[in-house]
Amino acid sequence: MLDSPAPEVGIGTARDLAGTLFGVRGTVRRLAGERAQNFHIVTSDDGEWVLKVAHPRDTAGVDTQVAALQHLAEHAPRLPVPRPRLPLGPARLSAAWSQVTPDGVAERRVQMCSFLPGRTASAERVGAAQRTAIGRTLALLHEGLSGFDATAAPPSPWNLLEFAAVQRLVRASMPPHVPDEHAGELEHLTAHALPILHELPRQALHNDFNPNNLLLDGDRVSGIIDFGDLVMAPRVQDVAIAAGYRIAADGHPLAGPADLVRGYHRHSALNGGEIALLRDLMAARLLSVLAIAAWRAEQDPSNAAYLLRNVPAARSALLRLSTVGCDEAAAYFTRSLS
Template sequence: MQTASPVLPDSEIEDLVRTHFGLEGTAEWLWGEKDSNHRLTLGDKRTVLVKVLNPGEPPSTTDMHSRALLHVARADPGIPVQRIVPASNGAPDIRIPGPEGNTRAVRVVTFLPGQALSGATHSVAQRYNIGLMMARMQQALASFEHASASHKLTWDMTYSLDLRGVCNCLGEGEERAALTQCLDLFQDEVLPRLTQLPSQVIHNDFNSENILVDPADTDRVSGIIDFGDMVRAPRVFDVAVGASYILDDESEPVESVFDFLKGYASLARLTRPEIEVLYPCLLARLVMRLAIPSWRATLFPNQAERLLRKHDLVRRTLARVRAYRQQAFTEQSAAVFQRVSQ
């Protein structure tokens, strides 16, 4: 997260994939938070995505992401994830020289159809289907193991308290106090119960840019992309992540999150301890969505506008959730899973 990812010229991308993947096409740069991404249009008009990964990403982490994509495709072929296009030597990714004598990985994947959830109209059925897709993804990843699955990750909620220093520089007065109170709640109610929370490798980034929907039927999820934040962590963290983005729709009340939970509950169950920590986890993720982009904007001021484009929206979402009583949120969440089990 602290390492810049130099953008390779399109011509260099074209030469690279021709040499290592046997693909001929025209490259076009796409913005990415951590990586240098390029769409490659092949001669037959098919498109693939070329990801030149951040030089700061360890090779073992890259390997985990590649193998997770392969694993999900085998475990549940119906989940619409990108398929890996292997290199000419059969490997799922390759390594090339980096900018400072290091190396960086290159992965080529299929380009999924659809539009980002952030730009689509929203509905009860759509939120239900996103929850269902998360449950399917968790079930597919439940059997996935990798030596790097427990690597320390900035976006892992387990380490959200590390952001206290950043939060002390955000906002003023009551707003700053609210961020601190959210982290205090996470420290008091979640961290002591970590051993009670079922853990596995999770996607950890069901956000409105990583979920694609069918433009002709926006209730249907047509793609789940970006495994770059995956980690072994309590699965309820995954649910809280998804819920935080569902709530970005300000035209809908906080109760809209229960449509998402109903979809999830149609296939999977949260235990009582998980349900009881869902609310503080949701608040913690919203705090992370404010703190981490703000921190990165100081590191990369040329990307500040892009990184902070949703800052005010997340602030309002956090205020809406905090105004909703924790006990009421927990009881309604429990009712969702109770109704499904009857």
């Protein structure tokens, strides 16, 4: 799915799809995206919506995302997540659309959900109280998704259970994207963390709890967006992904992540084995960001700015994290939770 960009969808086409498939009419503007092509639609009397036109090779994933949002609306109605709007006509989660392109016909899935206004966490100066709130919100999301079966979601290179495939990209892109000193990190992850991860119980996860997908209102998380990387995996994977984006440029590398983990742990306690894996899974995610983003930007240069937006921060965070060993990290997190 990540090896080629999707055919272009114009503003006029998006407007027609919204009206024909969902009965929504209004002004349309394009939103950024990695795989799907996304559009913000503002109506005069029917609210604001997001139209998402999936990559032609992502079909099962679309209905799984919509079903997850429906599940959360029923089982965790207070969580600030988008609400899906189903297509007109027979009961279905998303709509089919045959896009005629110069290369033939691309079969695509189209979904719609409510638009959540606000400022992303990437645009805010995030303090300890906000980091703790993010951790607690992630725990609440896991609680809401605990009974949802996401096994129909397609394989994702962002799933750390599939990190073996990402390793090949990391090695190929090591100079200059990944410094040589991180070669040992790969060997350690393969030998230590990933085999343990595969043995842990799995549940549906957001799998991309990064600052661009979180909206903040003061110390409160006011929105969780983009469920496009939904997977079945151990919950500690989601915690580590979120924590990895909280490594600051100064102070102890784990101070920011510990705030987030503390917020999660207070609502849903992590066990000792999960805490011991946090540091390694944070490293695995940061390596994935460097490798996948660089490779995707080469495949889709027109979208390179968006695809590479997290790379500088990930590179800096990985360098800082490499100064902390596994045992030291486990001890640090354990002390912070006591």
